[in-house]
Amino acid sequence: MIYLAPLQGFTDYVYRASYAKVFNAIDAYFIPYISLKNNTIPNKYIREILPGNNEQSRVVPQILAKDAAEFKVLENILVENSYSEFNLNLGCPYPMVTNRRKGSGLLPFPDEIYKLLDHFYSRSNATLSVKLRAGLKLADELEAVIRVLNQFPLREVILHARVAGQLYSGAIDENAFSYAKQNLQHKLVYNGDIFSKHDFIDKQNKFPGVDTWMLGRGILMNPLLPHEIKGIELSxxxxxxxxxxxxxxxxxxxxxxxxxxxxxxxxxxxxxxxxxxxxxxxxxxxxxxxxxxxxxxxxxxxxxxxxxxxx
Ligand SMILES: Cc1cc2nc3c(=O)[nH]c(=O)nc-3n(C[C@H](O)[C@H](O)[C@H](O)COP(=O)(O)O)c2cc1C
CATH class of the missing domain: 1.10.167 (Regulator of G-protein Signalling 4; domain 2)
Structure with missing residues (x-):
């Protein structure tokens, strides 16, 4: 399966709906994160989640929140808009976000992640997945985070195995991905630097057993990459x-x-x-x-x- 990664400013609802209409080779579309500003949700995020703008068969909205209270406010808005599956962002790497203990800023605080997930599962039957980085500063952070994630019935975990300081360049930490593969009790989705069928085959060989791949920039640069990976031939x-x-x-x-x-x-x-x-x-x-x-x-x-x- 191939998922479209959320890319704020690029994979907006116009992009996602157009992609689905023309290519139809993606199994799930992740909406770039929504978050609160001064305790309210900006209109630009509302447009992104309106059901009429998201008619593909599986669309997963993503929540960027610092704690259970913020998460719940955003979750309620999503529920009002008919969603029953959410993704928690533990990956956003920018200091403006991480300094507020959001995105990958939560990774050094596994107890806070525990509280957020515990609060969610104590009141909700909805489906939740997590998208995370290998760490804020060091991939060592992954160990404690995985121990927390294993305590909850997540649908899946999507790992972009870079630390936040790398932003979007530098090597993917393949050891960190292998570590997660061995230790997570959830389905693990691979994300990061698949720009060609060759990259895909390389990662597939390195991580046997992974059957779901999230692609971001590779699709933006070549919208036909999922076709190539799935072996759909075109002249x-x-x-x-x-x-x-x-x-x-x-x-x-x-x-x-x-x-x-x-x-x-x-x-x-x-x-x-x-x-x-x-x-x-x-x-x-x-x-x-x-x-x-x-x-x-x-x-x-x-x-x-x-x-x-x-x-
Ligand atoms: C411009 C831009 C915006 C992004 N916005 C989000 C976002 O809203 N939520 C998220 O989880 N990841 C976001 N990401 C990260 C991507 O989803 C993905 O994890 C990353 O680009 C690595 O995958 P790729 O190499 O296939 O692009 C963003 C990345 C970029 C470059």
């Missing part, structure tokens, strides 16, 4: 047509929902940060996209980028 023309349809679906939706064309264009430029990697001359493609200042220039630019791969 070059079919690939180019699907990518173009995907792009158009996203563009149309942004134009529909944004206040003005400029905002839609900004969203598309953000999308191209990763999407440009679909094309052999990524740098040149990104340069063309960055230069565009209006929609009437954007459309022909995109056409010419696609024409180059079709020719």
């Amino acid at each position: 070059e023309k079919e690939r180019a047509d699907l990518l173009y349809t995907f792009h158009q679906t996203i563009l149309e939706r942004y134009l529909e929902i944004m206040d003005n064309e400029g905002n839609a264009l900004n969203k598309m430029k953000q999308f191209w940060i990763y999407f440009s990697w679909c094309f052999p001359n990524q740098k040149k493609v990104m340069k063309h996209i960055k230069k565009v200042k209006a929609l009437n220039k954007y459309n022909p630019t995109v056409k010419s980028i696609f024409n180059e791969i079709k020719s």
Whole structure:
């Protein structure tokens, strides 16, 4: 199984719904985290979780909270929106978040994680999973965290085996992943640095028994990567047509929902940060996209980028 990782600012509801419509090769879509700001939930998060914006068969919202009380407020909002499965974020690496003991900031405090999970399971029958890093500072933190996670009936645990200080680069700690594989009593989902079928096979060989893979940037850079991994064969023309349809679906939706064309264009430029990697001359493609200042220039630019791969 392949899950789409949550990527704040990239895998928003427009992206997820467009992906499902055009490619349909993903088994679960994780919504980027929602969290409280000044004790309320910002509107941008509400849009992301509305059931009408999330019609794929399995969509999992993610909660970033420092303790059981915050978690419950967010969980209640999700329940009101008909969700019965949640994911707890123990991975976000940014100091603004971790200094408030949220995301991977909770990893050095297994007792706090225990309290949060205990509170959840003492009152709820809903399904919960956890997405975590190997540690805030050191992968040694994993040992105590796993001992806590093993005490609760989690659906699964998704591990991105880097410590927070690494952010999104540097080596994945494969020993930490193996340690989790041996010691966790839950299903373990692999996450991190799968950018090609070759990467996937490499990780599959290293971690036999893992059957679920969460992919983030690899999908943004090549939306057809899940097809490649699952062995769904496509001709070059079919690939180019699907990518173009995907792009158009996203563009149309942004134009529909944004206040003005400029905002839609900004969203598309953000999308191209990763999407440009679909094309052999990524740098040149990104340069063309960055230069565009209006929609009437954007459309022909995109056409010419696609024409180059079709020719
Ligand atoms: C821009 C960006 C935003 C992210 N937002 C989230 C998030 O909201 N929740 C989360 O659990 N992880 C988030 N992540 C981490 C990804 O879900 C994933 O764990 C990480 O990118 C490693 O997987 P990958 O190598 O397949 O991309 C984010 C990563 C990036 C680069």
